[in-house]
Amino acid sequence: MIRAEGLVKTFGDFTAVDGIDVEVRPGEAFGFLGPNGAGKSSTMRMIGCVSPPSAGTLEILGMDARTQGAQIRARLGVVPQKDTLDEELTVEENIWVYGRYFGLSRRLVRERAEELLDFAQLTGRAKSVVEPLSGGMKRRLTIARALVNSPSVLLLDEPTTGLDPQARHVLWDRLFRLKREGVTLVLTTHYMDEAEQLCDRLVVMDQGRVVAEGSPRSLIEQHSTREVLELRFDVADHQPVAEKVHGVAERVEVLPDRLLLYTADGESAQAEVTRRGLDPLSALVRRSTLEDVFLHLTGRTLVD
Amino acid sequence: MAAQVTAPVGARDGRTAKVPVLGPWSSVTGHWLVKYRRMWAGTAVSSFLAPLMYLAGMGLGLGALLDQGVGGVPYVTFIAPGLLAATALQTGAGETTFSVMGSIKWNPIYQGMLATPLGPRDVVTGHLVFVAIRVLVVSVVFFAVAAALGAVPSWWGVLAVPVAALGGVAFAACCYAYSATLSSDKGLVLVMRFVVMPMMLFSGTFFPVEQLPGYLQPVAWATPLWHAVEASRALTLGVATTPVVAGHVAYLLLWLVVGWWLSGRVLRRRMVV
Numbered sequence: 080m081i082r083a084e085g086l087v088k089t090f091g092d093f094t095a096v097d098g099i100d101v102e103v104r105p106g107e108a109f110g111f112l113g114p115n116g117a118g119k120s121s122t123m124r125m126i127g128c129v130s131p132p133s134a135g136t137l138e139i140l141g142m143d144a145r146t147q148g149a150q151i152r153a154r155l156g157v158v159p160q161k162d163t164l165d166e167e168l169t170v171e172e173n174i175w176v177y178g179r180y181f182g183l184s185r186r187l188v189r190e191r192a193e194e195l196l197d198f199a200q201l202t203g204r205a206k207s208v209v210e211p212l213s214g215g216m217k218r219r220l221t222i223a224r225a226l227v228n229s230p231s232v233l234l235l236d237e238p239t240t241g242l243d244p245q246a247r248h249v250l251w252d253r254l255f256r257l258k259r260e261g262v263t264l265v266l267t268t269h270y271m272d273e274a275e276q277l278c279d280r281l282v283v284m285d286q287g288r289v290v291a292e293g294s295p296r297s298l299i300e301q302h303s304t305r306e307v308l309e310l311r312f313d314v315a316d317h318q319p320v321a322e323k324v325h326g327v328a329e330r331v332e333v334l335p336d337r338l339l340l341y342t343a344d345g346e347s348a349q350a351e352v353t354r355r356g357l358d359p360l361s362a363l364v365r366r367s368t369l370e371d372v373f374l375h376l377t378g379r380t381l382v383d
Numbered sequence: 384m385a386a387q388v389t390a391p392v393g394a395r396d397g398r399t400a401k402v403p404v405l406g407p408w409s410s411v412t413g414h415w416l417v418k419y420r421r422m423w424a425g426t427a428v429s430s431f432l433a434p435l436m437y438l439a440g441m442g443l444g445l446g447a448l449l450d451q452g453v454g455g456v457p458y459v460t461f462i463a464p465g466l467l468a469a470t471a472l473q474t475g476a477g478e479t480t481f482s483v484m485g486s487i488k489w490n491p492i493y494q495g496m497l498a499t500p501l502g503p504r505d506v507v508t509g510h511l512v513f514v515a516i517r518v519l520v521v522s523v524v525f526f527a528v529a530a531a532l533g534a535v536p537s538w539w540g541v542l543a544v545p546v547a548a549l550g551g552v553a554f555a556a557c558c559y560a561y562s563a564t565l566s567s568d569k570g571l572v573l574v575m576r577f578v579v580m581p582m583m584l585f586s587g588t589f590f591p592v593e594q595l596p597g598y599l600q601p602v603a604w605a606t607p608l609w610h611a612v613e614a615s616r617a618l619t620l621g622v623a624t625t626p627v628v629a630g631h632v633a634y635l636l637l638w639l640v641v642g643w644w645l646s647g648r649v650l651r652r653r654m655v656v
Binding site: 090127129130131148149150152153155157159161163164165166167168172175176177179180181182228 | 407410411413414417418421490491492494495496497498499500501502654655656
């Protein structure tokens with residue numbers, strides 16, 4: 080579906096995307112995970128054919144992104160980071176005018192609008208003006224609108240950023256349904272839970288580069304341990320405490336407010352910590368997540 | 384997993400896109416017309432009342448003080464074509480300043496358009512065609528009011544409507560290119576205050592440009608408004624000759640084409656990066 084080789088995007092002296100290789104297969108949900116400024120959105124804009132690559136090759140649906148942008152865009156659905164709905168128009172009018180951009184007939188656009196509003200759970204709001212709607216509703220409308228041309232690939236740039244937890248779950252549910260129906264999803268996110276929930280495969284990006292690639296599970300297996308023991312002590316600086324737990328786990332990460340001990344067996348590690356006479360304020364054993372993968376690969380947290 | 388490549392949602396049949404008869408840009412014009420439908424009532428009233436007040440207040444009121452009229456023509460008859468062209472120009476400028484910047488920055492609908500098969504040229508053309516429709520409607524209403532007030536002595540005057548509208552769109556095309564370069568609305572206020580206003584006052588709208596100091600006259604001749612006013616006036620007074628009108632029209636077409644071309648270029652540089 081999408082194949083990028085040595086893809087680069089520069090803005091003057093600044094290199095936003097620094098030679099990435101990516102392949103997205105039909106029907107999968109593919110994610111770009113990384114912190115703000117990792118180059119995810121620049122990559123998405125290149126895939127959306129609204130930003131010409133500075134170097135490298137980019138092939139989408141078997142076409143060249145540089146020369147066949149309009150034909151490619153005709154088969155993409157795009158959900159940009161910031162909503163581009165016409166706030167002055169009603170919910171249904173937004174889908175109508177958007178469908179017309181693809182050269183769809185008025186009748187077809189109206190039919191599809193009805194189905195799509197049903198899908199987006201916005202039928203009751205069809206005649207409301209967009210401006211006062213909630214963020215979650217606008218997002219769902221943006222997704223519905225992006226499906227008006229029955230796209231082969233749906234691009235979602237930070238689909239749930241800025242939404243409250245409940246609205247996120249409603250949105251994930253809708254995306255799951257699309258995925259089940261076989262729509263290829265390509266999304267960026269800086270939420271590791273979103274990446275874990277939605278993506279079959281993902282790349283971890285940092286400073287314009289791909290630092291790891293695989294399924295969420297394989298990434299965790301490769302780059303982290305099975306379990307993590309989180310320890311919080313009543314100290315200003317956790318660094319000195321880290322030396323005291325040396326050897327308890329395979330690896331120790333020091334965060335400003337806690338220690339992360341990477342180990343196959345969190346319970347035993349916790350027992351060992353207690354045996355050494357340490358008395359943490361709180362101790363928590365959990366499974367490794369993509370957040371740990373990112374921390375291990377880059378030495379930084381995803382959301383700061 | 385099944386490698387189904389189309390979204391079943393909204394896609395139960397094979398019907399697909401076809402290029403609209405007029406070109407892809409017509410969908411953009413359609414969008415602006417849908418937007419306009421929400422506020423047409425307000426603009427309809429003002430586009431009818433404005434000419435009435437201008438012509439009654441300035442033409443008849445001020446005109447009563449001018450016994451000789453201008454060049455033997457009653458003042459209201461003199462300014463009617465001038466105001467017609469100026470109103471068209473003002474409408475054109477009004478539709479290509481805040482709405483262009485807004486569509487880039489405040490409510491970025493252009494970004495939405497460019498995510499589809501449409502390119503920057505389609506976005507510009509579609510928007511300008513909408514502006515042309517707006518300007519034409521305003522010109523028709525203005526002309527009807529002026530004719531009803533007896534300010535149009537010649538039947539040739541009907542042709543002043545498309546000429547004035549052309550002047551409005553020609554300026555709008557250049558105004559569009561300018562608006563699309565701006566990053567704040569300060570520049571829009573400037574263009575209204577220091578370009579549109581002076582042009583309306585000093586391009587032969589209210590008095591012949593021969594009244595201006597000699598060194599300012601060439602400035603007036605360069606403005607699109609002066610050409611629109613001159614051609615419109617020659618037509619409403621029934622003194623037009625084909626070469627003169629054709630010359631003015633050609634100059635306005637030049638502004639239109641250059642403005643349209645520049646707008647597409649500016650928008651591409653701004654949005655496709």
